[in-house]
Amino acid sequence: MAEIDPESGLKLRKLTELKPTAAEEYQEAMLNRVDYFSKKRDSTFNSFVENTIVGSLKILLDLKVKVEEMLGDDNKEKVHEMIDKLLLFGL
Amino acid sequence: MYHIDGTDYLKTPYYSKTRSLCPECLQRIGAEIYEENDQIWMRKTCPDHGDFKDIISSSAKYYKWTHYKTENWSFDKDGDANPPDCEITDKRGCPYNCGLCPEHLSTCSLALIDLTNRCNFNCNFCYANVQKAGYLIEPSLEEIDRIMAHFRNKPIPAPSIMFTGGEPTVRKDFPEICAMAKKHGFKEVIVATNGYGFQRKNGGLEWTKKVFEAGLDTLYFQFDGINNATYEKTRGIKNLMEYKQRVIENCRKAELTSIVLVATIAKGVTDIEIGNIIQYAIDNIDVVRGITFQPVALCGRITAEDMQELRITNADVIQEIDNQTGGKISIESAWYPLTTIVEWGRIIAYLADIEPVEFTCHPDCGFATYLAIDPETNEMVSIMDYFDPLKIIDFANKFWDKIKNKEKEPIKFFSSLLGDFGETLDKGVNWLDKQQLKARFLLAMLQHTKKPGKLMEMFSRVLIDGKWDSISAFTHGTLLISSMHFQDAYDFNIERVKRCIVHFGVAMPDGTVKEVSFCTMNTLHRPEIEKQVAKKLTEKVKNEFDTTMGYRVDEIDQEVAHNGGTIKDEEF
Structure with a gap:
């Protein structure tokens, strides 16, 4: 709903109330774009290898979020530091 | 704010020197950028036109964050x-x-x-x-x-x-x-x-x-x-x-x-x-x-x-x-x-x-x-x-610092020994090397990602291929x-x-x-x-638009004629 600013007389929209469907619309816009590109033969969205990697990363991320919840903030920091060092090791 | 809260850097007033222009004569003159009342200002003096002062940032804190530097961190890039x-x-x-x-x-x-x-x-x-x-x-x-x-x-x-x-x-x-x-x-x-x-x-x-x-x-x-x-x-x-x-x-x-x-x-x-x-x-x-x-x-x-x-x-x-x-x-x-x-x-x-x-x-x-x-x-x-943006950026900076030479000097081990055949082998080695680097980078990004979901799936595609399809879908x-x-x-x-x-x-x-x-x-x-x-301006171009209404003059004519009933084109 728009309010009217008493000083300028301008219409002001309040951002605190989003449409209940706002999140869905965002996701839909993204997925429509995927559909658009998927219709093209050489699109990255049709790559079996890439789709498999993305699927695996999704599973890993779900798992990671759950493990981190159990770890607590302090331990999480320590684990992150260690993994970062490991991933930079030998480069 | 970000990672400068509580640091001595934040407490120290910002100051730097640069060069600017005189707004009057557009000659190059020295300028100082400095902190005053929690804001960042530029001051400069032209020998012919006097002193000038202008605000650069209304938040000294934010400005200082964007100019913060450590050994591995700077927004000032080469x-x-x-x-x-x-x-x-x-x-x-x-x-x-x-x-x-x-x-x-x-x-x-x-x-x-x-x-x-x-x-x-x-x-x-x-x-x-x-x-x-x-x-x-x-x-x-x-x-x-x-x-x-x-x-x-x-x-x-x-x-x-x-x-x-x-x-x-x-x-x-x-x-x-x-x-x-x-x-x-x-x-x-x-x-x-x-x-x-x-x-x-x-x-x-x-x-x-x-x-x-x-x-x-x-x-x-x-x-x-x-x-x-x-x-x-x-x-x-x-x-x-x-x-x-x-x-x-x-x-x-x-x-x-x-x-x-x-x-x-x-x-x-x-x-x-x-x-x-x-x-x-x-x-x-x-x-x-x-x-x-x-x-x-x-x-x-x-x-x-x-x-x-x-x-x-x-x-x-x-x-x-x-x-x-x-x-x-x-x-x-x-x-x-x-x-x-x-x-x-x-x-x-x-x-x-x-x-x-x-x-x-x-x-x-x-x-x-x-x-x-x-x-x-x-x-x-x-x-x-x-x-976690700070962690992601920090890792990316360190990672690039370690691998940037590979871009300019790819592995050439077999080609010096085996000629053309060796070149093919080296291509394979370089491909494998890139895949292991990609895996390291993806895992690092993954560990600093906080929420799962479709958006992050798309983000991982951007990381994997950097292709326009993925970037466009993410955006x-x-x-x-x-x-x-x-x-x-x-x-x-x-x-x-x-x-x-x-x-x-x-x-x-x-x-x-x-x-x-x-x-x-x-x-x-x-x-x-x-x-x-510059090219010569004709009367036709000069009178092309009614700039108080934003329409072509001929479009307005059509609308007036239509409203008067002389044009029966329903499309208008």
Whole structure:
């Protein structure tokens, strides 16, 4: 709903109330774009290898979020530091 | 704020020296940037015209964060510049030799071509105006082709191009120009427009479809707010919101789903519309990809008093966004300078074998964030809620530092031993090496990602392949908000100019192309260059538009005739 600013007389929209469907619309816009590109033969969205990697990363991320919840903030920091060092090791 | 809270750096007043211009005589003079009352200011003295002072940032804290440096951390990036196009002939140095000279430190990320200085509007602050200039600036197709070739044939080619003006869509050959840009290999073809061609009641939709098919990717769409009264103040035209809405509708129907709303922000004029514009973008998320707020640059002659009244800085804009979004896009945590992603972008480009996009501009040039709607709460959040940006950037900086030499010196072990066959083996080794690097990088990004979901799936695709399909789909699920502050003679900083990544290309009468950085062109070089390329203005061109209504004179005639009942074409 728009309010009217008493000083300028301008219409002001309040951002605190989003449409209940706002999140869905965002996701839909993204997925429509995927559909658009998927219709093209050489699109990255049709790559079996890439789709498999993305699927695996999704599973890993779900798992990671759950493990981190159990770890607590302090331990999480320590684990992150260690993994970062490991991933930079030998480069 | 970010990671400088509680540090001695934050407590120490900011101070640096640079070089600037005298706003009166445009001679190069020394300048100091310093902190005063929690704000950042520039002061300078011209021996002939006295003292000048201008605000650079209304938040000293935010400014200091963007200039924070550690051993592994700085937003001040080293760019890869292309070989210079001209030599230093003016001993005063930058910015007088622009063309580009050897002092320039960054390559061009966005090439600009002024397609015309004709326009259907007559905004009083605009430099590109055929009526006021008294001459026509309009490069021919051959000249446009020459400029495009100039930008694409460099060792580091410009990845994207934007057509500017005037109003570029008044040109009849605009679809042909879009097609030409794609033919030259520009990945992103953009038009800076008030929407003229797209909104026409008669044929606007067909024209929108035509330019989209020809190769236009994005509208950089002038959008000052949602109130007619605001447009009346900024553009001098009544009832313009309906015109703006028609652009959105026609793009939606034509499936041209990449519109960036561009709002020029001046204090007391358009700053009240910031929240409205964000809300409008959210409401039209199927076609709107982003918003760019541009604090007004006061080019042309303006008094110091008038300048101070209108001046607004990037920090003011992001503070207003914070205020007008109820703190959801917070100045304390959501914003990063454009240069933040330089190393990150280089890693993706190297691992995916694609052309890199180099945002090696100055940290003061612009800030950005992505906004998302969390599907679990249906609340607007900054993308920073999805991952830990400081950790990601920190890792990317270290990672790039360790692998950057591989780009220049790929493994050549077998080729020295086995000749041609060895070369094939080396290619295989290099491929394997890239895959293990990619795996390390992906795992690092994954561990600093905080939320799962479709958006992060798309983000992982961007990391894997860096391809346009993935980037485009990701941006369709988010809203990019940025603030870009172009310079004028009052706040001109030559260190910023040297790092400029947005360059105009002008086809000169001698057959060459002059490449000039954006702020230098508008502050210094435009009058002299235009004098050389100006064409004669005919009466027909002069009387083409009714600039108080924004329509062609012949269109208005048709409407009047139609309303009088003489035209029975229902389509109008």
